[in-house]
Amino acid sequence: MKQTIDRLFENAILEKEAYCDLIINLEKKEYEKELRYLFTKARQMRERYYGNKIYTRGLIEFSNYCKNDCYYCGIRRGNTKAERYRLSPEEILACADEGYRLGFRTIVLQSGEDASYSTDQIGSLVAALKEKHPDIAVTLSLGEREREVYQYWYDCGADRYLLRHETAVKAHYERLHPAELSFEHRIQCLYDLKEIGYQTGAGFMVGSPFQKTEDLAEDILFLKKLSPHMAGIGPFIAQKDSPFAEYPNGTLTQTLILLALVRLTLKNVLLPATTALGTIAPDGREKGILAGANVVMPNLSPVSVRKKYQLYDNKICTGEESAQCRKCLENRVRLAGCELVTDRGDYAETMIAS
Ligand code: 5AD
Ligand code: FES
Secondary structure (H helix, E strand, C coil): CHHHHHHHHCCCCCCHHHHHHHHHHCCCHHHHHHHHHHHHHHHHHHHHHHCCEEEECEEEEEECCCCCCCCCCCCCCCCCCCCCCECCHHHHHHHHHHHHHCCCCEEEEEECCCCCCCHHHHHHHHHHHHHHCCCCEEEEECCCCCHHHHHHHHHCCCCEEECCCECCCHHHHHHHCCCCCCHHHHHHHHHHHHHHCCEEEEEEEECCCCCCHHHHHHHHHHHHHHCCCEEEEEECCCCCCCCCCCCCCCCHHHHHHHHHHHHHHHCCCECECCHHHHHHCCCHHHHHHHCCCCEECCECCCHHHHCCCCCCCCCCCCCCCHHHHHHHHHHHHHHCCCEEECCCCCCCCCCCCC
16 A cells, blocks of 8 residues: 555556545554555645645635525525525625734635625625735635636636535535536536636535545546646535434544545645534644645634534534634644745645755
8 A cells, every 4th residue: 555655646646446445445443554654645745845834714704695405515595594694795804804914815705605796796895805905815615607707706806716526426416416506517617717717626525425435536536637726625514404414424534535645646736624624523624734734724704603604513613703713723733743824825836845
């Protein structure tokens, strides 16, 4: 197994079967040494491109209204128990100002697919943010839209876009989503975003219902093909009012294995240690960093709405002020032997840290 990990480190792309073998075996107790080796190589790969720097992005979850009904998600339209909220453009700008004051140079605007904000309103918001703070990167995470809309927001100044593909296997996608959602459209959105010029983030859940090992291998191979700038990977966590309430959560170890394999396969990708990872284990994000992650995304939303953006149960960081989250993450990053930096943290195109 060590040899396969070395091959991956040296630049080989593995066959699907080889990824499957690694995913299955590395979770076994008897391969603990090999698992540690995987994490060490993944860390080395991160260090090659980014040194010991961990980038930070301030996340503003500005609306939990959503027109979609994804079976895994707590803010799906069918969840009548979700308490809905929307922040006004002024409130969003105030959160971003607070983020700027705390040192964030990337602001992520995320929401459900909420049609009540028009294309123009979002565009104006992006333009206002960039005008006020020309040195920030604005990341949007607003779901699937038409190409023209993505283009318009890009022209307004948006730099990056996050849209997880959720799973690279159509049959699996269709078990996680109602028929009205199209796997092909989602994948098309990702290619459109890249073509327009966004720094683009894809990603998937680990341990989602009906997921097979091969599906995870396909996720890695799809990411390699798409070659996104970012990859958001976190464990599935059951949400009590969703159709998947009774399904088991993804595991810490399997998520860490996937993070490390994606780091070794995509090399310079920006890879967050996600909030979901910190939710399934108290030191999940530190462990993510030790498995090759290099981004953390503390919450900047007003504390009054945080509990309402419950994609899954027991989400962390819902009681803390923005400044507390930032401090907390700074400490965690240090515990993992790294340094939290506040610059924009763009994708390392060719840069290799010496
Ligand atoms: N568990 C883990 N992640 C989830 N997401 C949505 N619901 C869940 C859940 N129950 C993730 C999806 C989505 C992102 C915003 O949150 O991957 O793209
Ligand atoms: Fe939010 Fe620790 S990161 S409280």
